Amino acid sequence: MEVKLEEFSKECSCGRSHRLLVKRVLIESGAIGQVNGFLEASGLDQYPVVICDTHTYEAVGRLVVEQLKSEHKDVIILDAEGLHADEHGVAKILENLKETPSVLLAAGAGTIHDLTRYVAKEKQIPFIAIPTAASVDGFVSTVAAMTIKGFKVTYPAVSPLAVFADTDVFMKAPYRLTASGVADLLGKYTAILDWQIAHLLTDEYICEKVVKIELDAVKKAAEELEALKEGRKEAYENLMYALILSGLAMQMIGNSRPASGAEHHLSHLWEMHVINTPTKALHGEKVGVALALVCDTYKKVLAIEPRSISEISYKGMPCQELKDHFSSLYESIIEENTPDPLILINYEKLLENLDAVKALITKLPSGEEIRSMLKSAGAKSALEEIGLEDSVIEKSLRLSPFVRQRLTLMRVLPLLYKD
Ligand SMILES: [Zn+2]
Ligand SMILES: [Zn+2]
CATH class of the missing domain: 3.40.50.1970 (Rossmann fold)
Structure with missing residues (x-):
């Protein structure tokens, strides 16, 4: 084709x-x-x-x-x-x-x-x-x-x-690589959600056509899970086409915003080996496992009660914690995060848009649904399968937003929860 x-x-x-x-x-x-x-x-x-x-x-x-x-x-x-x-x-x-x-x-x-x-x-x-x-x-x-x-x-x-x-x-190619491609594509669920939320909260530029291209690409991948495992040629071509589509979406925007959000940040963090020992997992394998954790975390936002503005008190970046974990990379992390993307958020706008944010999260698959899709594709779905322990979850969720300056819902979460 x-x-x-x-x-x-x-x-x-x-x-x-x-x-x-x-x-x-x-x-x-x-x-x-x-x-x-x-x-x-x-x-x-x-x-x-x-x-x-x-x-x-x-x-x-x-x-x-x-x-x-x-x-x-x-x-x-x-x-x-x-x-x-x-x-x-x-x-x-x-x-x-x-x-x-x-x-x-x-x-x-x-x-x-x-x-x-x-x-x-x-x-x-x-x-x-x-x-x-x-x-x-x-x-x-x-x-x-x-x-x-x-x-x-x-x-x-x-x-x-x-x-x-x-x-x-x-x-x-070894099937493990193909399964990894499926997982990388499924990652667009949260990449797109993060982009839509950043648009809602900060008016960040978004292109609906590109959003649609990415969502079509994920849909294509999700439809081919069984056929891929059966080794059907058409399914492989459709998967490659979907992967190329996602790449074209990045070209259209000029950066990786349409294809990379909180799920990729977790994967990047694990590749920096600051909270974990090196893992030999493939890119898509890390993204897939991370995606399920991000979906678990985002779904919890649905239970958050609206708050008043006076209850939001942002204390800035957790510098000591970042220093403790990133140590020699700390300066680079600070440089990457200057200015802190959270300063772009207007609290009034955040609270006004809470329902719209929840509506987007409602459409997102749950962590369990993602794990089951990953399993049907023969991809890795649990931390232990990629050589990480469950004990890294909490730190991964807290520290990963700082590997990039990009605004994600993960980065916004501290504003939504009471200390
Ligand atoms: Zn990727
Ligand atoms: Zn456009």
Whole structure:
């Protein structure tokens, strides 16, 4: 299927005209056979360099290199063991780049894409996405999710020029990766809710068209849970399409707001290892487990009684607690949170909108419903399955909103509860 990109870059009722940077998205069997033709037609075939890891080289990297007709081409195969989207991964790619390529081709899953995207931005060269698994929604994102010196950050990077998602390749990925992609998509339930609530409380810009795209993407994923487990080709293509849609939504807005809220903040916090030992769980696995916890927490807001303004006394950020836990990362946390997004909240507006907030939460699936969806998809649903203990829950909920300046309902909760 050739994704019709024109539909996403029209004038929009939100008042902006959204611009897509990706020029072509192809999701079908044999899609990698089209890569060489695309490079030639775009005048990028002088010196293409494929970036993959030891696993994805076998799965697709070798095939991609063989198909490239250019005589001057290279492949960089990174050791999959211990490979992360961090400064070490970037250094390994840069060490291996002898001269400036005409184009980079990322043949892998999320980590290879984040690393390639980062290097493409640094070197100002275009890149092509060749996803080897339907594991994350970040393939067409314009930001690279990196861990630099222990701090989980989102860097402005570049969109791929094109995506060639070959069903024959990504269907063969270990099922765990596919289940992780489903979980990453389900995360949009709270990502969108957080965005809608920030819009209600602070008039933050929102685009209803993008909200709809994300909700359609989640719906698509939720409908395919059984079919994916049965290994149906169409279900895999629909999942990849939904993941790409979520990425396009981020491109339309220019940041990850439509796709990342409190559930991603918990996942980022766990990746910083400040309250837990390192976990080997995949991105989507952490997001899925976090999502269920966020839904449990948000549903409790339904029981909150309206309060009077005089009862809200915001005491600022819990600096001592942040210092105790983030220690060497504390300065970065403070920098990230300056200004504190809670100062944007007008208490009167908060109380006036409490019913509207509750109405949105009512539509949200419960934590149990999410866990059951995750289970049907064969994804991880409990903390212990991702190597974390239940004892981290309370701290995770309290500290995670501070990993980003982005306003979420999780961040607002201290204003709603009496001390
Ligand atoms: Zn719009
Ligand atoms: Zn994600």
